[in-house]
Amino acid sequence: MLRTTDLTKRYGARTALQSLSLHLPAGQFAALLGPNGAGKSTLFQVLTGLFAADAGEVEVAGHSLRRSAAAALRNIGVVFQQVALDLDLSIRRNLLFHADLHGLPRRLALERIAVACARLNIDADLERKVRELSGGNRRKVELVRAGLHAPAVLLMDEATVGLDPKSRQDLLAALVSDVRERGLCVLWATHRVEEAEQADRVLVLHQGRLLADGTPAQVGQELGGRTLEAGFIARTA
Numbered sequence: 001m002l003r004t005t006d007l008t009k010r011y012g013a014r015t016a017l018q019s020l021s022l023h024l025p026a027g028q029f030a031a032l033l034g035p036n037g038a039g040k041s042t043l044f045q046v047l048t049g050l051f052a053a054d055a056g057e058v059e060v061a062g063h064s065l066r067r068s069a070a071a072a073l074r075n076i077g078v079v080f081q082q083v084a085l086d087l088d089l090s091i092r093r094n095l096l097f098h099a100d101l102h103g104l105p106r107r108l109a110l111e112r113i114a115v116a117c118a119r120l121n122i123d124a125d126l127e128r129k130v131r132e133l134s135g136g137n138r139r140k141v142e143l144v145r146a147g148l149h150a151p152a153v154l155l156m157d158e159a160t161v162g163l164d165p166k167s168r169q170d171l172l173a174a175l176v177s178d179v180r181e182r183g184l185c186v187l188w189a190t191h192r193v194e195e196a197e198q199a200d201r202v203l204v205l206h207q208g209r210l211l212a213d214g215t216p217a218q219v220g221q222e223l224g225g226r227t228l229e230a231g232f233i234a235r236t237a
């Protein structure tokens with residue numbers, strides 16, 4: 001579903017991604033675990049076409065990002081670290097704007113907005129301006145927006161920042177059901193080991209390279225720790 005082959009990205013003399021090759025199938029919830037500066041955001045910027053890679057290939061749902069960018073990008077939903085909503089528009093207007101960009105029929109868009117907002121408990125606030133919402137609820141609007149065009153691949157960069165424990169749990173439950181029922185492929189960038197432990201698979205990124213790849217238990221062992229956290233800290237500190 002999502003494949004990178006020998007992906008390399010440099011900023012001047014600094015190499016942020018070094019020959020990174022990954023394959024994530026449909027129906028998998030993968031955590032991209034890396035310390036600050038590992039290259040997680042850079043990978044997302046390359047995957048979403050914001051930056052061109054210096055070398056290597058990206059394929060999304062069978063479409064090459066280089067040769068068929070529009071088709072590849074149609075299959076990606078993304079939540080970046082920074083909030084990117086129009087603060088002076090209501091939740092509904094922000095979401096409809098995104099739906100229009102993707103050419104979603106209005107009735108379908110309204111239906112998906114209603115269902116997704118109810119799932120994350122922000123349906124009572126649909127007409128409120130985003131400026132009036134708490135940081136956590138703004139985050140939820142971004143999450144709804146990322147999934148509105150039903151992408152095959154969802155990229156989440158530190159998606160739970162600002163969410164309280166209950167909201168974090170709701171979000172994870174909603175994602176897991178999309179992964180299991182709809183075959184969604186999720187790549188969840190985080191530096192929180194406890195979040196990575198809930199994923200089907202953990203990819204550990206360090207200094208732009210893949211350090212370990214497997215189930216949370218396998219990766220803990222591969223990194224030589226008694227737990228995933230111990231191994232992660234020992235090898236990336």
Ligand SMILES: Nc1ncnc2c1ncn2[C@@H]1O[C@H](COP(=O)(O)OP(=O)(O)OP(=O)(O)O)[C@@H](O)[C@H]1O
Binds near residue numbers: 016037
């Ligand atoms: N625009 C830029 N110009 C120069 N160097 C950059 C730029 N963006 C990132 N870097 C460098 O590239 C490397 C990877 O950074 P990146 O932001 O991708 O890491 P990250 O894993 O997302 O980190 P964090 O968890 O802190 O967000 C770091 O060494 C960073 O300093």
